[in-house]
Amino acid sequence: MYVDPLLLRHVQESSGLDAAQAQRLVQDVLAFHEESVEEWVRRRHAELKTYGAKNEAIFARLREELRQTVVAPPELSERQLRRIVYG
Known part of the structure; x- marks a missing residue:
C-alpha cells in the first residue's frame, strides 16, 4: 500500500510518533477506509x-x-485520468 511521504512526516511531527509507528498508524487508517463505494x-x-x-x-x-x-x-483508466486533466 502506497503511503504519501508528506502524510507520514505530518503524522510524525504532529503526534511525536517515530517513523515506524507513524507508518503503522497511517497504514491502519488507510486499510480501514479501503472499502469501495459499492462495498x-x-x-x-x-x-x-x-x-x-x-429503502x-x-x-x-x-x-x-x-x-x-x-x-x-474507483480505479480509473489512463483515458479517464486524461479526461479529468484535459477535459
Missing part, C-alpha cells in the same frame, strides 16, 4: 435494513453519509 453502500444498506429501516429512508441516509465517509476511489 460500503451494500454493507450499510444491509446494516440499516437489519434495524427495520425502509426510501435508507437511500436518503446513504446519500448523506457518503458525503462524510472516506471510501477507496
Whole structure:
C-alpha cells in the first residue's frame, strides 16, 4: 500500500510518533477506509435494513453519509485520468 511521504512526516511531527509507528498508524487508517463505494453502500444498506429501516429512508441516509465517509476511489483508466486533466 502506497503511503504519501508528506502524510507520514505530518503524522510524525504532529503526534511525536517515530517513523515506524507513524507508518503503522497511517497504514491502519488507510486499510480501514479501503472499502469501495459499492462495498460500503451494500454493507450499510444491509446494516440499516437489519434495524427495520425502509429503502426510501435508507437511500436518503446513504446519500448523506457518503458525503462524510472516506471510501477507496474507483480505479480509473489512463483515458479517464486524461479526461479529468484535459477535459
